[in-house]
Amino acid sequence: MNRLDDRLNHLKAENSKGLVAYLVAGDPSIQTTLELMHGFVQSGVDIIELGIPFSDPIAEGITIQNAHDRALKNGTTFSLAFKLLQDFRKDDNQTPIILMGYSNTFMANRKFLEGKNAKIIDGLIIVDLPGEISHKNLGINNDSLHSITLIAPTTNNKRKRAICKNASGFIYYVNFRGVTGSSSLDFEEITRNIIELKSTSNLPIFSGFGIKTKEDALLAAASADGVVIGSYLVNLIHQCSPKKNYKKIYNYLNSVAKAIK
Amino acid sequence: MSKIELPNKDGFFGNYGGKFVPETLMKALTELESEYNKLKTSTAFQKQIDKDYAEFVGRPSPLYFAERLTKKYKGPKIWLKREDLNHTGAHKINNTIGQIILAKKMGKKRIIAETGAGQHGVATATVAARLGLECHIYMGAEDVDRQSLNVYRIKLLGASVHPVHSGTATLKDALNEAIRDWVTNVEDTYYIIGSVTGPHPYPMIVRDFNSIVGRELKIQAKHHFGKLPNAIIACVGGGSNAMGIFYPFIQNKQVNLYGIEADGRKLEKNKHSATLTKGSPGILHGALSYLIQDKKGQVLPTHSISAGLDYPGVGPEHSYLKDIGRVNYFPVNDEAVLKAFHEVSELEGIIPALETAHAFAALEKISKSYSVKDNIVVNVSGRGDKDISTVAKLEGISLE
Numbered sequence A: 001m002n003r004l005d006d007r008l009n010h011l012k013a014e015n016s017k018g019l020v021a022y023l024v025a026g027d028p029s030i031q032t033t034l035e036l037m038h039g040f041v042q043s044g045v046d047i048i049e050l051g052i053p054f055s056d057p058i059a060e061g062i063t064i065q066n067a068h069d070r071a072l073k074n075g076t077t078f079s080l081a082f083k084l085l086q087d088f089r090k091d092d093n094q095t096p097i098i099l100m101g102y103s104n105t106f107m108a109n110r111k112f113l114e115g116k117n118a119k120i121i122d123g124l125i126i127v128d129l130p131g132e133i134s135h136k137n138l139g140i141n142n143d144s145l146h147s148i149t150l151i152a153p154t155t156n157n158k159r160k161r162a163i164c165k166n167a168s169g170f171i172y173y174v175n176f177r178g179v180t181g182s183s184s185l186d187f188e189e190i191t192r193n194i195i196e197l198k199s200t201s202n203l204p205i206f207s208g209f210g211i212k213t214k215e216d217a218l219l220a221a222a223s224a225d226g227v228v229i230g231s232y233l234v235n236l237i238h239q240c241s242p243k244k245n246y247k248k249i250y251n252y253l254n255s256v257a258k259a260i261k
Numbered sequence B: 001m002s003k004i005e006l007p008n009k010d011g012f013f014g015n016y017g018g019k020f021v022p023e024t025l026m027k028a029l030t031e032l033e034s035e036y037n038k039l040k041t042s043t044a045f046q047k048q049i050d051k052d053y054a055e056f057v058g059r060p061s062p063l064y065f066a067e068r069l070t071k072k073y074k075g076p077k078i079w080l081k082r083e084d085l086n087h088t089g090a091h092k093i094n095n096t097i098g099q100i101i102l103a104k105k106m107g108k109k110r111i112i113a114e115t116g117a118g119q120h121g122v123a124t125a126t127v128a129a130r131l132g133l134e135c136h137i138y139m140g141a142e143d144v145d146r147q148s149l150n151v152y153r154i155k156l157l158g159a160s161v162h163p164v165h166s167g168t169a170t171l172k173d174a175l176n177e178a179i180r181d182w183v184t185n186v187e188d189t190y191y192i193i194g195s196v197t198g199p200h201p202y203p204m205i206v207r208d209f210n211s212i213v214g215r216e217l218k219i220q221a222k223h224h225f226g227k228l229p230n231a232i233i234a235c236v237g238g239g240s241n242a243m244g245i246f247y248p249f250i251q252n253k254q255v256n257l258y259g260i261e262a263d264g265r266k267l268e269k270n271k272h273s274a275t276l277t278k279g280s281p282g283i284l285h286g287a288l289s290y291l292i293q294d295k296k297g298q299v300l301p302t303h304s305i306s307a308g309l310d311y312p313g314v315g316p317e318h319s320y321l322k323d324i325g326r327v328n329y330f331p332v333n334d335e336a337v338l339k340a341f342h343e344v345s346e347l348e349g350i351i352p353a354l355e356t357a358h359a360f361a362a363l364e365k366i367s368k369s370y371s372v373k374d375n376i377v378v379n380v381s382g383r384g385d386k387d388i389s390t391v392a393k394l395e396g397i398s399l400e
């Protein structure tokens, strides 16, 4: 049981939908990421998904690719991201934090993900790790971390069953065939697939990829237990960072949170 | 070494390989694997490939005795396996001929591929043209510049070239972009990977199609000198020409195998592409294999005089063969490569690709370990026409 279990149980008890917000560690700077994370929580975000920058993020569209590039150019490393999380935890020991990234960076930095220090995080989403295996297959020995698995529109029933058996925390339903940030959501297909998934797993299902507006979030949350907002937020952060008018981001998150709760 | 067939059912060669891709692609990989396993044993498929190899590619490629090179090194007899004589000018066509049949069988309408030197792009555009399939080639912007002849060839063949500006703008980034295209268009698109890299089943499929080279060599060696060669030398980028010529000899332990990597600039420590010699295990483009990366798990920029070797990864089976000690891998630098490029041109009347020139550059060192009674084979993976302007530029010669 960690913060993620607590938060998911709480949402269920309240019969409330969850809002997950993604941002890239170190974009535009580590200090800003810390500020934004606290701001997100105050704006009604339930779970934070912190992107760990990688040189070759194959599942990302141009918006998040550029954010990874900016973060790496800033000198963001796994160890600096961890330091940032330690600072965050000084003021917030409740909001679940999930790291999202690629197998290679997690494998190379596994020492951060084991032992007592790793207690500041609650789960991992490893985009290029097949759902039937988990972070343990990358040599990361930590049973208390959730391995959040993804299911796509192309996942067949046999794989769905295998992935659901292995899943913990929540299941991340990928809304479309494509990289992050692409447009056009087919809500009919999304709804159909999420409802079908619910007959395979008892875990909460979160819908992510391509959610931009409050209306998108509402439509997705009609069948899903929560939504993930990624590229749209990363783009907003990029737009707002020269003038530091992050209020615009918080207002947006607030309106989404209110709408889906 | 055991006779166990590799990869195993999960796509691993020992510790290396696997399918490290976004979930959206898993279905496509499973379908590809099952289609391939079905076709592999079909005699109709084998017949079609044999016919294409003979009548379109011009196989078998000759095994040629390099008399003047042999004289020069005063040691073993040096033989050349002439993949440069294949249609389109390199070994890459062996793979695309096979994969396009798979694509067709799977009902795919759209073909994508990455390319570094442009040889795989040309070989893919060629087979797509023959079947009238839409074809898109991703190529790093830097490679578009240094391999402009091949870019134009690809366009003449009716395919589109998409320059990739992200990251280091070379082969690695072309692969990233091709994978992103595939994730987006997975239902109607077939991705023809150009080397023994990528997620399972690609390393196996590309190896199998290229192993025609080693199978022919076995027969030709018997014919020309009555026994197996003592050594085989091939350059290693992703590793497809090397895997193709090595594979049929893996169990023949008396045959020494040498894989030659790109050491890049002699005096600049981090300007190389010698993945197996200087890298460490990591995950890129769907497979766990040796990788040129920093301690924090970020992939590092590479350098090679040849675009086709300028890649931070390597096929997982090579990582396995390195660890078990079956293949001896070592690097040669750009300077030695240029010297070999000229030497082979002048001594044998064969202008090799810069990639191939890496294998020739290793002759000096390797031939010392063999006697005049021995036979060693160099895999001439491709011809050098595409590199003429690069070499001229490096040597300050204007071709305008």
Ligand SMILES: Cc1ncc(COP(=O)(O)O)c(C=O)c1O
Residues within 6 Å of the ligand: B090, B091, B116, B117, B118, B119, B120, B194, B195, B196, B235, B236, B237, B238, B239, B240, B241, B242, B307, B308, B309, B353, B355, B356, B381, B382, B383
């Ligand atoms: C002529 C030639 N040789 C070798 C290579 C390297 O690839 P591989 O190591 O897969 O054979 C290339 C790649 O473009 C090539 O064009």
